[in-house]
Every structure is written in C-alpha cells, then in structure tokens.
Amino acid sequence: MPQVTIDGQTINVPAGTLVVEATKPLGTHIPVFCYHPKLQPVGMCRMCLVEVGTPKLDPATRQPVLDEQGNAVINWMPKMQTGCTTVVSEGMAVRTKTPAVAEARRSILEFLLTSHPLDCPICDKGGECPLQDHTLNYGPGNSRFYVQSKFHNEKVVPLSPLIMLDRERCIQCARCIRFQSEIAGEPVLGFADRGRGLEIVTLDEPPFNSNYSGNTIDICPVGALTSRDFRFTARVFELNDHPSVCQQCSGGCNIYIGARDNDIKRITPRQNEAVNEIWISDKCRFVHHYATAPERLTTPxxxxxxxxxxxxxxxxxxxxxxxxxxxxxxxxxxxxxxxxxxxxxxxxxxxxxxxxxxxxxxxxxxxxxxxSLWNAGQELVKHFGAGIGTNLGELTKNTTILVLGADPQNEQPVMRLRLSKAAGQGANLIVANGRVTKLAAYAKQSLVYKYGAEAYFLWGIVRSVVDADAAKTKRVRGADDLVQNLTLSVAACAEKAGVSAATLQAVGKAFAASENGIVLFGRELMFAMQDDPAVQAALEALVLLSGHFGKQDNGVIGLYPHNxxxxxxxxxxxxxxxxxxxxxxxxxxxxxxxxxxxxxxxxxxxxxxxxxxxxxxxxxxxxxxxxxxxxxxxxxxxxxxxxxxxxxxxxxxxxxxxxxxxxxxxxxxxxxxxxxxxxxxxxxxxxxxxxxxxxxxxxxxxxxxxxxxxxEHARLRVTARRRSSVQTVGGDSPEPVLIALGELYGETSGVQWPSSSETNEDAEFEVQFAAPKEDTPAADPYLAVTRSLMDRGSLIQYSEIVQPRIPAAVVEINSHDAEEWNIADGDRVKLTLDTKPPRVLELPAHVDGQVPQGVLAVANNLDGTMNLPMGARAKVEKVN
Amino acid sequence: MFQGLSALIKGMLTTGREMLSPPVTYQYPEIKKPVPPRFRGRHELKRHPDGLEKCIGCSLCAAACPADAIYVKPAANTDAERYSPGERYAASYEINLLRCIFCGFCEEACPTGAIVLEHDYELAYYDRRSAIITKEQLLVAPPESDMSTPRAAADPGNLYAAIPPVKGGIEPVNIVEMAKSK
Incomplete structure (x- = not known):
C-alpha cells in the first residue's frame, strides 16, 4: 500500500486509489464537479486541481533523497494536477490548502459562473447543489461581471417527459452522459457542438427513453437536469426525508420519501451498497402518486x-x-x-x-x-438461497453467475445494473433465456434455448458437469442414482434445447469449476418449473452437484415479481x-x-x-x-x-x-x-x-x-456504515469512509435470512432425476409473454407524468419468420391463440433480432395484452 | 415660606406651559400617528412597474423566518398565465401574523425585494384563522387596472430574469476601461 502525505499527514491507501479518494479519510475533501465515485474519472472540470509532488530519487541507487532533517525531498510538479485522475504512488505528496490551490478553485468557479444564470432561488437543485456549496466555500465571493453580460442559453428544454433541461445551468461535466453509457448501458445522451455552444442532446426517439433516466437528476452537480414531477413543488430544504423501501419491484431499493404538507413530493434513492447502491429506476422514482391519489378510499x-x-x-x-x-x-x-x-x-x-x-x-x-401465479422454485430458495453477505455488485472473476429465464431490465431494473457491474468487474456472467434480453449484452456467454426445453437444457448442463468429473457429492444424497438415471447425453439435450453440445459443456464446466456460483432464475423459468417438475429437479441437481450452496456468493436467487x-x-x-x-x-x-x-x-x-x-x-x-x-x-x-x-x-x-x-x-x-x-x-x-x-x-x-x-424493527432500523477499502496508517480509520461526494444518501441496512443449507451445515440434500416432459410438436409459433417496466398496472395509472413512457404493445417477430410470413416492421398482425375460447389480438409487428425463430414475444401488461397465457401457440396473419 | 412659594410658582409654570402646548396624545383611531420610515408593520407583496408580481415563490423568506410563520407553495408560470418574470411564481403565500415577530428577516432574504414590511400596524382579529393572511391580502394593487396577474405573457417564451439584474446597486464594471486606466 503506497504511503502518501496529504497536507503533512501521512496515510496508507491501496494502490490505484485516486488522490480525491485518498484525502477523504483525513477529512480533507477536494471539491469536484465531473468526478463521481461510481463513474470513470475524466478530469473535465478542473475543479480538483491540487499540488502534487513525488519523492526525488537518487539516480544511482533509486532511493529517495533525504534532506538534513531526514525528510524525503519532494519534486513538486511545475503545474497543478487534477486529483480525480492522478493515482497515488509511493511517497507522493499532495498539498490541497495552499494559496495557489485556492486561487485555482476560485478561478475555475469564476469561469463556470460566467455562463451560469445564478437563478438559485427558483432552481430545484438549490439547497443541495454542489455548485452552490463550492461557490460558498471556495468561490470568489463577488462577481467581476455585470449580471446582464452573462452568457444566456435556452432555459426550459423538456429533455424527456420526466426530465427538464436548463442549458444555461449546465456546466458540461458529462456526468449524465457517462452515467447513461457506463452504468445504465443506454447511451442515449451526448454532447453536440463545442465551446460555448456545447450542449447536452438526446440521441433517442422517443427522447431520453431510459429506465434509469431519473438518476441523472441526482448526479447532476447543478440544476441543469431537474425532475418534471418535483418541478416547483417545494424547496429541497422544506422536505422531510423519510427512509423507506420501494414498492414497485422485488429488488427492494432503498429510498427516501421527501414529504411536505402530508404529500409525497419526490422519491430519491437512499444509499445501500448491498441493494441498490445509489440508483433507482424511473418506475420507483415517479410512480408514487397512487399513495396520495384523490381516488383513494377514505372510509369503510x-x-x-x-x-x-x-x-x-x-x-x-x-x-x-x-x-x-x-x-x-x-x-x-x-x-x-x-x-x-x-x-x-x-x-x-x-x-x-x-x-x-x-x-x-x-x-x-x-x-x-x-x-404471482407463476411464483415457483420457493423450495430452492428455502434450501439454497444465496448465502448471507452475497452482494451482486461486488462479485468478481472468481464467481460465475448463471441467469436463467429472466429479464431483469424490465422486472428488477436495479438488479440489472448490479449484474452488469459484476460482469464489468470480471464475474463470469452467463445469460440463458428463450430470447435475447438486455442483460445478454453484458454476458460473457449468452445462450438462447428453445422455450419448453428448459429441462433438457438444464439436464444437459448437469450431464456435462458429471461427464467432466466435476460433480461434487459433499452433502448430497442420491448422486450415484442420479448419474445412472440420467441417461440423456449432452448431445441429445443440446439438440432438444436448440443449443450446441459444446456450449452446454462449456457452461457446465465453467459453472462447476468456478470458485463461487450463483443461479438467478426469473419469471420465464418459473413458468417452465410449473409446467414441468423436471426443471426444478434439474436446477436443484445443478446447484447441488456443483457445490454452489450454503455459503456467501453461492446459491440461488429467485427473481419474484412483487416487493x-x-x-x-x-x-x-x-x-x-x-x-x-x-x-x-x-x-x-x-x-x-x-x-x-x-x-x-x-x-x-x-x-x-x-x-x-x-x-x-x-x-x-x-x-x-x-x-x-x-x-x-x-x-x-x-x-x-x-x-x-x-x-x-x-x-x-x-x-x-x-x-x-x-x-x-x-x-x-x-x-x-x-x-x-x-x-x-x-x-x-x-x-x-x-x-x-x-x-x-x-x-x-x-x-x-x-x-x-x-x-425486531429496532434491529432492522440500525444502519451499518460500510467500511471503505481506504484505511489510515496504523490500523482501521477511526471513522469509516463512505465513498461518495457531497451527496451522501444513507447507509446499508436490512438483514438477510439464512437458507436451510446455511443454518445447518451438516444437512444433506437429495438429488433425484425427473424425466423432462415430452414436447408435443406444434406448427404454430410459441407465444413468449414478457413484461414491460412501465405498464398498464393498477397503480401506475395515477401517475400522469409516466403515461407517455408506457410503450404501446407490439409483437416481436424474428426477421426470418417475418420474411416467410411476408410481414414488415410496423405492419399490423392478427394473432389467434389456441386457448379456449380462442383469443384474438391485433398488434403492430416489431421485427428484430431479439426473439428466435418460431417465437413471438408480447408484453402482457400493456394496453390490450393483459393476462396473456405463456406458452400458447399463436397463428399469425397479416392484417391488410 | 418663600422657598415654598417659589416652588409652587415653578410647578404652576410647568402646568401652565403644558396647558398651552399642543397635546402629545392622538385621538386614535380618528387620527393616526405617523410611523418612522423604517417601521416594520404588516407585510406586503410588491409588484414590478409592469404589474407582474415580484415574488417568484422561492421560499427563502420561509427558510429565513425564525418563527416559521410563512408558507409558500410555488408553481410554474406559463405563457398563457404569467404571474411573475421567470419560470416560477407563488401559487399560495400565507403569513401567520400571530406567529410573526416582525423581525424583517424575510425582507432581507428576499432576492427580488418582493416582500416588504410596510406601515400597517392595525393587526387585531376576532379569530385566529383570520390572522393567517393569504396572498390576495398581501399582494398590492397593480399600478394600472389592466396590469393585474395572471395575464398572457407579453413576451412569450421569455423565462429569463426571474431575479432582477441589479439589487443593491452593484454597478457594471468595464474591465477593458479599468485596464486602460491602469
């Protein structure tokens, strides 16, 4: 761990720490605008300029040169460096409190304020604005500019139905652009033009159509991006923030309810590094109006x-x-x-x-x-639920994550962020589903199996684990019987499931060989579990024979629908x-x-x-x-x-x-x-x-x-401060350090309950073979039922602001099928389902590469598509 | 004796002088006493010369108020219904005069000079509810009858200058001229 001297105090920090982070344990905060601990540093705003020096080395011995007092002689760099892009090195010295640093901060602030309107009294960010705070702490105090000679730009630009942009206030730090590309993975914002004309634009149609767009409001260091829901309803210092938990999906994101006048004014994320970090989805943020709707029942x-x-x-x-x-x-x-x-x-x-x-x-x-009718696999969760302390966002290369039949992007949106983060840190993310989901873009390996052949797919993986001699039998009963009964070969399973045998072998090997393994199964696999008991048996066998249960970073997570x-x-x-x-x-x-x-x-x-x-x-x-x-x-x-x-x-x-x-x-x-x-x-x-x-x-x-x-509530309410990896010299820092800027949201809370394999370390579990259900061949394509995050649910209708974000229902068709049926993108299509009585839908077609041949995908929570049966067969006709 | 007599005359002289001098008391309420120019009485919400409200609904008065007497509910201006310059106006503005301690902090906090403690000191009420005065009571009459708010914007789309450019008389400094004179 390199030792750094910051304003005369020494501290040991892990190699690779940035100067802005290294100063935090000492209580020295370097002001920043473009830097954010969750984003890659870019060094754009120059607010974090500090004096940096490295020890002078003797050219012959490569040892630090010492002065008469025995202190290392520092070679100060001729110009100041940005603290957010400078990585600490052994013996580095940093000065953050010199007149030169103060002057640099003052100059940068004065420069930023030349085009900032200073309409803080009417700005929704006012009161929690880093630019306000930094100007107060480090700014010039008075202006050398006549206010009317300031640069003006467009003020009320509706960037999306949810977000308002004020171009005058923007300081061009690109936090929003970087959030959308680095974290959300939906790069729909960008810069256009340059110099004074540089402005934020959305490259999307409909504009800024991202499920995570609301987070840019929080990380914007000025009032350039503001919520249209919260717009001019209260000042932030008038709100009472009550710690709460989001009700919109099963992720359980931690939130604050900002209340005033017995009304919810806004929802903001509450930091919980084990659940949602500092992010929430737009559904969580904007769909709260039902709680205070005038249509509410008020009397029996x-x-x-x-x-x-x-x-x-x-x-x-x-x-x-x-x-x-x-x-x-x-x-x-x-x-x-x-x-x-x-x-x-x-x-x-x-x-x-x-x-x-x-x-x-x-x-x-x-x-x-x-x-919730589809909830299945609760037995697996009870016995092999992911071990206590498992943190999806912190998994790294020693972990394999197998995501089966799930679409977290639309069903547990913040979990999608955490899974893609883990994949970015090197975790081996394998995504398997009957269609391509957004998460697949982050996967090391993305598999598309045939709907209805999930049991074959899973038994194929189990078989390849057994074939590779990677099966572990500790705490497992009946493993030998299973191997005997499992007469299906990998090749046969692969053929039935519509994937290659080599892929199944690779997945089985990777999963069994990995130090830690986590299986996430979603709604589409739960449907298969209800349809065919063999799916659950196969999944249980996979978890048991790979030994991935009963400890941290191992086990299963069922992605259930509701909070x-x-x-x-x-x-x-x-x-x-x-x-x-x-x-x-x-x-x-x-x-x-x-x-x-x-x-x-x-x-x-x-x-x-x-x-x-x-x-x-x-x-x-x-x-x-x-x-x-x-x-x-x-x-x-x-x-x-x-x-x-x-x-x-x-x-x-x-x-x-x-x-x-x-x-x-x-x-x-x-x-x-x-x-x-x-x-x-x-x-x-x-x-x-x-x-x-x-x-x-x-x-x-x-x-x-x-x-x-x-x-007990008293114990659940206790918030534990997370320890940072940054520690002071001579042991732990007296005060744990939170990696965040001026915008601290809160701390980790909540307690996980242990699965039975974790509470009883000696418990043995039985594996059994169950033969997969024989599929009846059908000529018509398979109807896969998906979900849309913004839906026509019963609670969302009270939030007027998100109505434009609810998509129209479409039927997704494979391009080869579309060609065969002579359907073009946007054509209206009539679907006749083989239910009793037959149900007829008429929807526009969306021809893309997301669904395989022989599969149609329709979200069942939009206008006209409620309560669709998964797995029905549908006749497709073009409507003229 | 002379001593007593002189004291009596002295006393009567004072009495006589006071009898002839004008009285210091007023026949209130028929005659009202003028108050000093900086007297802090009941609040008023001022208007710009064009009739738009100066108040932009920023709640800084409420934040500064040590007695928590002010309640502001803001809303957004539109071109069809413009109340004040800029994007924001006060949809509701209430002061509880039973709570108010007339310290004038609201006046100091106001970025637009909208709220002013004026000279009205007749603040008696028959019930507590009427001590809470609303925006309608606080707002002064427009300079001309056709200048009342809300009204359609004369300059549609212009949402600038919520805060008047100069407050407190900071004069523009011509940096070029300054450099030349040096």
Missing part, C-alpha cells in the same frame, strides 16, 4: 341494497363479524377463504394467516393472483405452507379454487376480478384495498387501507433481505394500516390479540418464524 363502505354506502369502522367491523360468525358455526372455516396480495408488509401477511389459521380455523389462503413475494411465502400465506415455510398438516384451497368452493372471501390488496373475468362474489366478499377496484365494486364490505407511505413495516426483497420502511405521511382520513384492520376483525370475532403497533407483530414473528429471529 358496506353494501346496503345494491349500493355501497359509507359507514364507521365500528359498523363495518360489526357487520363483518355478524356475517362471518354464522358461517363459522355451520361449516367451520372450510368455506372461508382469504387472498392477500404480495405487496403488503410482512406484518400484515403474518396477521392475515394467523387470522385464518388461529381464529377462523381455515387453511384456505393464498397470495398467488395475477403474475414482498418473498415475505408472503415466509409468512405462510399459502394453502399448504405456514410461517417459516413449514408445510402444514391440512392443505387448504388455493387461489384457483377459492371462487368455486368458498362462501366467504376476504381479499387484501389484490384484484382477482381484473385477472379472471369470471370472478364473482361467492356470497360474502370483504375487500381491503387502497382503491375501489373491480373486485371491491362487487364486495359487500370495502375497507380502506393505508398506503405503504402512511405506515411502517418490513418487506422482504427477492434476495431475502428484510428491510424496514418508516411512516412518512399520516393516513388519509379513516384509512388504517392493513395489520390494524386484520387485528380489528380478529378482535370482533372474539380473538384475544394484543398488538399495538407493527413492531409488536414483528416481535411475534421473530419468535414464530425461525428465519426471522432477531429481526
């Missing part, structure tokens, strides 16, 4: 003669108790069923299942409606499994059968009526939701729930990290938190429950769910 409603009329909580709860008690008396709980969406918190879900199992004596409960899909399983909102994922004695009705056999249905935060057109009120229907959904319109009792911003609780993200979110707003009128309503219903039914807060519920969860032991 009960059905009186065909109409829903507002009543008090007392009336509503009594009404429920009076109707439920006789049903309980008649058939016990057998005819009472419950459906809870996987968007509500762990506390709500726990009390929901407790209400059913303890109070109503019923196992008829489920969380799988809509997309608390993981918690819903942990809490036991399933007909056959209770809290802690323990199988129950009785198996109740699942979501599919509830409509037919139940008499009383209690629906929390779910809308089965939009998924199933045949949905009807089974006799007595209780709906608890934010809005008067289609299901709620059929209900006998509608209960107004508080949104996630109006209460506290915990969500468990797709990496099994339990994270606490705080309350930011007071609930709308009579709305109550879900757990509160469930408790009140139980109390009205005679239960003796004593929960006064969400943390009371969590305290009970820590005792009844073994995985959640020691996860």
């Amino acid at each position: 409603l009960i059905r009186a003669e065909s109409d829903l009329k507002p009543v008090s909580w007392y009336e509503a709860l009594n009404f429920i108790a009076n109707r439920v008690r006789p049903v309980l008396g008649e058939g016990g709980g057998k005819t009472i069923a419950g459906l809870a969406g996987d968007r509500v918190s762990n506390e709500d879900l726990y009390l929901f299942q407790k209400l059913f199992r303890d109070v109503l004596g019923s196992d008829n409960l489920d969380h799988r409606v809509g997309w 608390n899909s993981m918690g819903a399983v942990d809490m036991g909102v399933l007909p056959d499994s209770g809290p802690g994922r323990e199988p129950t004695r009785n198996v109740g009705l699942s979501a599919r059968d509830m409509g037919l056999k139940a008499k009383v249905l209690y629906v929390v935060a779910a809308d089965p009526a939009t998924q199933d057109p045949k949905f009807r009120n089974p006799g007595f229907l209780i709906v608890q939701d934010l809005f008067l959904t289609e299901t709620a319109q059929k209900a006998d009792v509608v209960l107004p729930a508080a949104s996630w911003a109006e209460r506290d609780g915990t969500f468990t993200n797709t990496e099994r990290r339990v994270q606490y979110f705080a309350r930011a707003l007071t609930p709308k009128q009579n709305a109550r938190a879900d757990w509160e309503i469930i408790r009140d219903i139980a109390l009205h039914l005679g239960a003796q429950w004593k929960y006064d807060s969400a943390s009371d519920v969590m305290n009970e969860i820590t005792k009844t769910v073994p995985q959640y032991a020691k996860m």
Whole structure:
C-alpha cells in the first residue's frame, strides 16, 4: 500500500486509489464537479486541481533523497494536477490548502459562473447543489461581471417527459452522459457542438427513453437536469426525508420519501451498497402518486341494497363479524377463504394467516393472483438461497453467475445494473433465456434455448458437469442414482434445447469449476418449473452437484415479481405452507379454487376480478384495498387501507433481505394500516390479540418464524456504515469512509435470512432425476409473454407524468419468420391463440433480432395484452 | 415660606406651559400617528412597474423566518398565465401574523425585494384563522387596472430574469476601461 502525505499527514491507501479518494479519510475533501465515485474519472472540470509532488530519487541507487532533517525531498510538479485522475504512488505528496490551490478553485468557479444564470432561488437543485456549496466555500465571493453580460442559453428544454433541461445551468461535466453509457448501458445522451455552444442532446426517439433516466437528476452537480414531477413543488430544504423501501419491484431499493404538507413530493434513492447502491429506476422514482391519489378510499363502505354506502369502522367491523360468525358455526372455516396480495408488509401477511389459521380455523389462503401465479422454485430458495453477505455488485472473476429465464431490465431494473457491474468487474456472467434480453449484452456467454426445453437444457448442463468429473457429492444424497438415471447425453439435450453440445459443456464446466456460483432464475423459468417438475429437479441437481450452496456468493436467487413475494411465502400465506415455510398438516384451497368452493372471501390488496373475468362474489366478499377496484365494486364490505407511505413495516426483497420502511405521511382520513384492520376483525370475532403497533407483530414473528429471529424493527432500523477499502496508517480509520461526494444518501441496512443449507451445515440434500416432459410438436409459433417496466398496472395509472413512457404493445417477430410470413416492421398482425375460447389480438409487428425463430414475444401488461397465457401457440396473419 | 412659594410658582409654570402646548396624545383611531420610515408593520407583496408580481415563490423568506410563520407553495408560470418574470411564481403565500415577530428577516432574504414590511400596524382579529393572511391580502394593487396577474405573457417564451439584474446597486464594471486606466 503506497504511503502518501496529504497536507503533512501521512496515510496508507491501496494502490490505484485516486488522490480525491485518498484525502477523504483525513477529512480533507477536494471539491469536484465531473468526478463521481461510481463513474470513470475524466478530469473535465478542473475543479480538483491540487499540488502534487513525488519523492526525488537518487539516480544511482533509486532511493529517495533525504534532506538534513531526514525528510524525503519532494519534486513538486511545475503545474497543478487534477486529483480525480492522478493515482497515488509511493511517497507522493499532495498539498490541497495552499494559496495557489485556492486561487485555482476560485478561478475555475469564476469561469463556470460566467455562463451560469445564478437563478438559485427558483432552481430545484438549490439547497443541495454542489455548485452552490463550492461557490460558498471556495468561490470568489463577488462577481467581476455585470449580471446582464452573462452568457444566456435556452432555459426550459423538456429533455424527456420526466426530465427538464436548463442549458444555461449546465456546466458540461458529462456526468449524465457517462452515467447513461457506463452504468445504465443506454447511451442515449451526448454532447453536440463545442465551446460555448456545447450542449447536452438526446440521441433517442422517443427522447431520453431510459429506465434509469431519473438518476441523472441526482448526479447532476447543478440544476441543469431537474425532475418534471418535483418541478416547483417545494424547496429541497422544506422536505422531510423519510427512509423507506420501494414498492414497485422485488429488488427492494432503498429510498427516501421527501414529504411536505402530508404529500409525497419526490422519491430519491437512499444509499445501500448491498441493494441498490445509489440508483433507482424511473418506475420507483415517479410512480408514487397512487399513495396520495384523490381516488383513494377514505372510509369503510358496506353494501346496503345494491349500493355501497359509507359507514364507521365500528359498523363495518360489526357487520363483518355478524356475517362471518354464522358461517363459522355451520361449516367451520372450510368455506372461508382469504387472498392477500404480495405487496403488503410482512406484518400484515403474518396477521392475515394467523387470522385464518388461529381464529377462523381455515387453511384456505393464498397470495398467488395475477403474475404471482407463476411464483415457483420457493423450495430452492428455502434450501439454497444465496448465502448471507452475497452482494451482486461486488462479485468478481472468481464467481460465475448463471441467469436463467429472466429479464431483469424490465422486472428488477436495479438488479440489472448490479449484474452488469459484476460482469464489468470480471464475474463470469452467463445469460440463458428463450430470447435475447438486455442483460445478454453484458454476458460473457449468452445462450438462447428453445422455450419448453428448459429441462433438457438444464439436464444437459448437469450431464456435462458429471461427464467432466466435476460433480461434487459433499452433502448430497442420491448422486450415484442420479448419474445412472440420467441417461440423456449432452448431445441429445443440446439438440432438444436448440443449443450446441459444446456450449452446454462449456457452461457446465465453467459453472462447476468456478470458485463461487450463483443461479438467478426469473419469471420465464418459473413458468417452465410449473409446467414441468423436471426443471426444478434439474436446477436443484445443478446447484447441488456443483457445490454452489450454503455459503456467501453461492446459491440461488429467485427473481419474484412483487416487493414482498418473498415475505408472503415466509409468512405462510399459502394453502399448504405456514410461517417459516413449514408445510402444514391440512392443505387448504388455493387461489384457483377459492371462487368455486368458498362462501366467504376476504381479499387484501389484490384484484382477482381484473385477472379472471369470471370472478364473482361467492356470497360474502370483504375487500381491503387502497382503491375501489373491480373486485371491491362487487364486495359487500370495502375497507380502506393505508398506503405503504402512511405506515411502517418490513418487506422482504427477492434476495431475502428484510428491510424496514418508516411512516412518512399520516393516513388519509379513516384509512388504517392493513395489520390494524386484520387485528380489528380478529378482535370482533372474539380473538384475544394484543398488538399495538407493527413492531409488536414483528416481535411475534421473530419468535414464530425461525428465519426471522432477531429481526425486531429496532434491529432492522440500525444502519451499518460500510467500511471503505481506504484505511489510515496504523490500523482501521477511526471513522469509516463512505465513498461518495457531497451527496451522501444513507447507509446499508436490512438483514438477510439464512437458507436451510446455511443454518445447518451438516444437512444433506437429495438429488433425484425427473424425466423432462415430452414436447408435443406444434406448427404454430410459441407465444413468449414478457413484461414491460412501465405498464398498464393498477397503480401506475395515477401517475400522469409516466403515461407517455408506457410503450404501446407490439409483437416481436424474428426477421426470418417475418420474411416467410411476408410481414414488415410496423405492419399490423392478427394473432389467434389456441386457448379456449380462442383469443384474438391485433398488434403492430416489431421485427428484430431479439426473439428466435418460431417465437413471438408480447408484453402482457400493456394496453390490450393483459393476462396473456405463456406458452400458447399463436397463428399469425397479416392484417391488410 | 418663600422657598415654598417659589416652588409652587415653578410647578404652576410647568402646568401652565403644558396647558398651552399642543397635546402629545392622538385621538386614535380618528387620527393616526405617523410611523418612522423604517417601521416594520404588516407585510406586503410588491409588484414590478409592469404589474407582474415580484415574488417568484422561492421560499427563502420561509427558510429565513425564525418563527416559521410563512408558507409558500410555488408553481410554474406559463405563457398563457404569467404571474411573475421567470419560470416560477407563488401559487399560495400565507403569513401567520400571530406567529410573526416582525423581525424583517424575510425582507432581507428576499432576492427580488418582493416582500416588504410596510406601515400597517392595525393587526387585531376576532379569530385566529383570520390572522393567517393569504396572498390576495398581501399582494398590492397593480399600478394600472389592466396590469393585474395572471395575464398572457407579453413576451412569450421569455423565462429569463426571474431575479432582477441589479439589487443593491452593484454597478457594471468595464474591465477593458479599468485596464486602460491602469
């Protein structure tokens, strides 16, 4: 580790550290504009100029020359150097506080301000603006320029529906351009022209159409890029930032809710190096309006003669108790069923299942409606979930990441950033899916298998692991039987899966030989798992025989759809499994059968009526939701729930990290938190429950769910400061150093629960062979159902600002198929699905190289494409 | 005795002088006492000579206010409805006069000279709610009746000069001339 002297203090920093980073442990901050710790340094703004010198070496001995006092003689460089591009070297000396440095900073600031409008009072960045701060700390104090002689440029330029550009304020640091190309991988911004005319332009149509565009607002060091959602709604110093967790996908990105006047003004990322670093997607940032929408339910409603009329909580709860008690008396709980969406918190879900199992004596409960119907592979997660401490963004070349049947770009957008970051650091990223996804561009190896042949594909990899003698049998039972039963050859599997045998062998070898291995499986593979049990068996065999489980940086990660899909399983909102994922004695009705056999249905935060057109009120229907959904319109009792911003609780993200979110707003009128309503219903039914807060519920969860032991709110709230690799001389630095600039967002929090292979180090697991399902050959192309990040979901409709970003539905067709069917890009196409009854869609065709021959891809969450069945066969006709 | 008499005369002289001098009390409220020019009374929101509001809704007054008496809700100007020069105006501006301590910090913080503590000191109310004065009450009348806001912009598309170019009289310096004179 080179030793550097900064303003007379010495410090040891790792080789390769930049001067701007090396000074941070000493509390010396060098002001910067273009440098950002997450981006490659470019040295454009010259704000970080410092005096740098290297020790004078004796030409003969190559030893430092010492002066009379015994100190090394420093050769100061004749001109100042940029701290953000200078890498430390042994014996380097840096001076950051000399008059020359101060003068350089003053000059740079004066230069930048010649074309900066100084309209800070009306600028949305004002108050958290590095240019303001640096001008105050290092600037000239007064101007030598008459304000009117300043350079003027365009002011209100809508760069995209979400972002406003002010060309006058831009200081041309290129952070936004570099973020889009280096991190987001969507290089849609660029510089045009040069000199005074240099300006930011978008090279995209529709303009700046990136899922990550909002992050450029945060990293812009001036007010050039501002949010059009937050525009002129408040000053940043008037906001109260409440730590929270995003509700839009299962990634569990940490956010701040910036609240004022009991309203969400903006969402900003909260730094958590283990989850989202400092990034969030545009969905997370801009789709929060539903929480404060005027359409929200504000009071309980009960059905009186065909109409829903507002009543008090007392009336509503009594009404429920009076109707439920006789049903309980008649058939016990057998005819009472419950459906809870996987968007509500762990506390709500726990009390929901407790209400059913303890109070109503019923196992008829489920969380799988809509997309969550596809949740599969929970057993794999329970036993082989990626080890505690796994950080996808920090994986390097000793790790192989196998991503199967997933599209993180559209489903877990920030995870995509972290996977591409890991690939950039040298991790061996292998992406396999039935089509080409955005992530494939970062993969060391990208495979496209045939949809429906996932089991062959996986058994082929297992076979090649076995053939290469790379199979590990530690903690594995039945390995020999498996090898015997696995009669499929790699070549046969490869042929069925539509890939080459050599590729399968290479993947198997790379995965088994790698020191660490992680398997991520997504929605498309989960569909295959439900369709064919052999897929899960093969995946389990692959994980076990490669030995990649039960320790850090090893194991599986299931990419589930919603923010608390993981918690819903942990809490036991399933007909056959209770809290802690323990199988129950009785198996109740699942979501599919509830409509037919139940008499009383209690629906929390779910809308089965939009998924199933045949949905009807089974006799007595209780709906608890934010809005008067289609299901709620059929209900006998509608209960107004508080949104996630109006209460506290915990969500468990797709990496099994339990994270606490705080309350930011007071609930709308009579709305109550879900757990509160469930408790009140139980109390009205005679239960003796004593929960006064969400943390009371969590305290009970820590005792009844073994995985959640020691996860009281107080512990989850504790934020741990991450240690930086930069340390001072003589051991650890007294104060850990965060790698960030003036824009610190927060710190790491949340706790992962351990998989069973990790808690019990001696547990053995059985592998079994399962024969893949024989595919029935079909002439028509396969319909692959994809998802779009910005969708026509039930919550996004309340955010007007993102509506232009919701794409129109298209059907993606392979160019060879298109040629054969005589379809050109943009033609309208009629699809007839082989469902019963046949469903007909008419969509514009998008001919590109993303889908293989024989596959059509349609996003099933856009206008006119809701609830498409994956794997259907579709007849394609051109519409004239 | 003479001593007592002289004291009496002295006293009566004072009385007589005061009887003949004009009274210092006023017949308030019929007659109002003029206040010193820098007296800090009730606030007013000023207008530019062209009738546009000086207030740009920047909330710096609210940030400076030690009593947290000011609430500002900003919004964006459009060409069809222009309130103030520049991009931003105050959609809502409220001062709670029960909280206000008339320190004048808001005046000092204002970058456009929009808020001024004027000479109105008759600040009594029958209820607390009416002590919260709104933007309509604060805003002065436009110089001409056709200069009220909002109005269509005379210069569509021009969103510059939210902050007046010179505040406090910083004169332009001609650097070229300065260099020549040296």
